[in-house]
Amino acid sequence: MQATAAASASTAFMPAAVSWPEVVAHRGYLVRFAQRKLHDPMLAEDVVHDVFEAVLTGRASFGGRAALRSWLTAVLKNKIVDLVRQRAGHDSLDAQWLDDDGEAVGAAAMECPQPRPDEVAEQRQQLDRMLARIEALPTGLRDVMRLRVLHDQPTEQVCAALAITEDNLFVRLHRARKQLLS
Secondary structure, three states: OHHHHHHHHHOOOOOOOOOHHHHHOOHHHHHHHHHHHHOOHHHHHHHHHHHHHHHHHOOOOOOOOOOHHHHHHHHHHHHHHHHHHHHHOOOOOOOOEEOOOOOEEHHHHOOOOOOOHHHHHHHHHHHHHHHHHHHOOOHHHHHHHHHHHHOOOOHHHHHHHHOOOHHHHHHHHHHHHHHHHO
16 A cells, blocks of 8 residues: 555656656666765665655656656756755865864875976986996896886897897896895
8 A cells, every 4th residue: 555655656647658667777877976986885775766756756857859768967067066065065175173182183184196396307317326227237138128118119029139038038037036025
């Protein structure tokens, strides 16, 4: 009895051309779409639930001008945008929050994934030192390091260019690396 009442209530706001089972059949697709956008499975479920709630209450009505999945996806996109806008007001990157110890927390504690300028300068100096050490290697080892490691040429091409066997190439690479590490 309750199931028939829920079914008739759920279809009260939907046009006769679209049934509630047709709408619910797209749930898996909508959840996957929301998960790709939000990167949070629980939040994705909530947003898809909001889409279905909007469809049931009549806040979103299907006019039949597009495919049902396209229309549901458009409603979902709008719900995601609303959610992002709503949360943007709460997590400002300009705000600085301090905990009881005076340490930054929240957005202020986020670190940039890119290296700092001083780290970049240090990495460049290390690279310059390593390139200088490669140039100081004996000719056979230096050529192998240049072609195989620095220029990333395939093994066969390096062997052909230097007229050496594959085994000899690996021996030279091993010796060159060993000298660079010492």
